[in-house]
Amino acid sequence: MARTQGSHSEITGPRIHAAAQRLFARHGFAAVSMRQIAADVGLQVGALYNYTPDKQALLFSLLEGHMLDLMTAWEAAAPSSGPLARLEAFVRFHIAFHLARPEAVFIAYMELRNLTEENFAKIGRLRHDYEQRLEQILRDGRAEGRFDIADTKLTTLALIAMLTGVTTWYRDGGRLGPEAVADHYWSMVLKAVSA
């Protein structure tokens, strides 16, 4: 039996990526076999290689896709107002974006070491670009005298770590919803950087 009805490339490709994302997030890249991914999609393992040259490329495409999504989503959401409003927008955007796709976030932070050197460098550049968006806001705010920040680079990294940290403890249906969490974090960030 081959090519069951209604099974096409445009459908199978995304299903493979979705299965890989779920399994990698749950068990880790190295602990998941190509056979497990294939079984999850309902294929034999050989069929996967119509969609990815190898397992490594599958991981990279997940990470790269996630980072590109993040960048374009922020470009679309970023206001052109002053530093304070832009910082608030960034905090709320970052939390909302990350809470909405916990699996992708998990993989993006945990599986970097399973990338080849070359792929690692590519993801590193994308991440740095994103962090630059926040640092520019902090620099602008400091230049305007609204922020009291000794070291914008270090503050950028501290804030990113704090904001991304929500994904390690947040659970749907928990005590606080995403908006309430964002409210609290924004209040802390504001106090931490205010002049």
Place this chain on the structure above:
Amino acid sequence: MARTQGSHSEITGPRIHAAAQRLFARHGFAAVSMRQIAADVGLQVGALYNYTPDKQALLFSLLEGHMLDLMTAWEAAAPSSGPLARLEAFVRFHIAFHLARPEAVFIAYMELRNLTEENFAKIGRLRHDYEQRLEQILRDGRAEGRFDIADTKLTTLALIAMLTGVTTWYRDGGRLGPEAVADHYWSMVLKAVSA
């Protein structure tokens, strides 16, 4: 060749743990084989099983050891002064402790999912106990009117994530030393929680 001169249990055991820690941190638990660990120590793979019942127990003992070190180190370092001084001590302790053992920290955060359910629960309890130490400081400070904190639980998690985040970017010989980093973080934390 068996039991080369000067090779004893008291030496081999720690060497196995050290090799496992280094390799797990570098490549991930699932990606490291018992044979690699044995080769790193200079043994045949079978000899490892004189020191650990299986690979899982080796991982667990690393994580448990790390968490127990963390707890006892804080108990020894914690001052009995007021909330403000205790919070500063906690911030500086947490950063210094984590920067001093990047490999153990990395494993403790990345390899939780490779623990059995039972072992995962044990580590979870230890981590929660540690976080309680910080939350108690925040509660005390709020009770005394020194801290302005809407939600001590959430603030605890946010601060821990921010502080632990230093390990993801800190590099020895970088622009800032551990003390300078701790100074900056303490300044941010203080502003974030101050009344």
Place this chain on the structure above:
DNA sequence: AAGTTAACTGAACGAGCGTTCAGATCAAGC
């Protein structure tokens, strides 16, 4: 109706995996 081709199966490749264990080796106790 025949031909083409994308999509997939089924089986195989060599390699490496965690774990076990009989036997070799060596330090220490008598």
Place this chain on the structure above:
DNA sequence: GCTTGATCTGAACGCTCGTTCAGTTAACTT
């Protein structure tokens, strides 16, 4: 100097791994 027991080797167990590929199937083209 003989025995004991901790320590380690060397080899094997059954199994799974990522990847390849000849062959099969079914949707589309003509």
